[in-house]
Amino acid sequence: MRALIVPFRSEEVSGLVGFARSLAGSVSGLAMDKRVEAVLASYVSRIYVVEGRVWLDGLASVVAGVSDLETIVVLPASKSGHVVASLASQLMDAAIITGVTGVKVDGEVVLERPVLSGKGLARLRFEPPLVVTVQHGRFRAEPREAAVERVPVKAEGGVVELLKRSEKPSAARGLEVAERIVAVGRGLRSKDDLGMIEELAAVLGAEIGCSRPVATDLKFLPEDRWIGLSGKKVSPKLYIALGISGQPQHIAGILDSKVIVAVNTDENAPITKYADYILVADLYKVVPELVRQLKKS
Ligand SMILES: Cc1cc2nc3c(=O)[nH]c(=O)nc-3n(C[C@H](O)[C@H](O)[C@H](O)COP(=O)(O)OP(=O)(O)OC[C@H]3O[C@@H](n4cnc5c(N)ncnc54)[C@H](O)[C@@H]3O)c2cc1C
Secondary structure (H helix, E strand, O other): OEEEEOOOOHHHHHHHHHHHHOOOOEEEEEEOOHHHHHHHOOOOOEEEEEEOOOOHHHHHHHHHHOOOOOEEEEEEOOHHHHHHHHHHHHHHOOEEEEEEOEEEEEOEEEEEEEEOOOOEEEEEOOOOOEEEEEOOOOOOOOOOOOOOEEEEEEOOOOOOOOOOOOOOOOHHHHHHHOOEEEEEOOOOOOHHHHHHHHHHHHHHOOEEEEOHHHHHOOOOOOHHHEEOOOOEOOOOOEEEEEOOOOOHHHHOOOOOOOEEEEEEOOOOOHHHHOOOEEEEOOHHHHHHHHHHHHHHO
């Protein structure tokens, strides 16, 4: 059994390698750009370097092309990761397991993934060929000194041609890897009140996220900021939920946070069951005071 990891960003490498090493003796990586290739070189013994521009469908063909019946392909549980995972698994005629959060060795090796909005944990047996997506922040690997074989591969088979890459206008691309997140819910009364939330995020060095209705119904924030079952899954060290009730669909996206702080006027809000610190208070009083105190310190 061998693993092939497919990171899209250099900060995903350690987590994917950590997972792959727990399953397979040999781990190789696929690099789409120089930054990822440079980081991969400290972790894996073979790097497939994609030559030329490649879009997700072409990438899936490359992944399938360098895989065999003994391969476990490991991708991040992100939007791009899931697109490539589903296309590659079809091309490889392989099973797919998404959103893996753990590996258990109990006589046999099984993969764990949350189900029922995080209320349950599925344990799944597997055999290669297999395509897996892994949640960010669950695994970690140390770099290893070793000779690296560099194998150039041509991107073929895609029908979409990538013409250019440009940065997203919003900073939400960092939400999944952010160490601190300040998230707002329907407790925020007006879009104009986002100013104080931005101020708090700035002093904390945090990304701003939200519950689904804040993006979809109220349109206070862009849709790429919503967190939860149908939005982004996050795993920050600190998650501050301001005026968010904590419905299961929201909680499903924040369970990997290290510390959850909830500010809510309702002491019985469901989020209080998941929060490490609860402030039963009005966010309009808490946020400006927090900014004041943090600026002082
Ligand atoms: C298929 C499906 C998928 C979904 N996916 C998602 C998802 O991915 N992410 C998501 O978030 N939701 C999702 N939802 C919606 C989810 O069910 C909830 O409706 C939503 O999370 C509620 O958002 P909220 O907590 O902001 O609002 P509310 O539930 O209305 O809660 C507002 C909270 O603010 C508190 N509050 C009010 N004023 C203040 C104040 N001044 N200070 C402090 N606290 C205050 C209230 O006490 C309340 O607890 C999904 C729903 C469905 C059906």
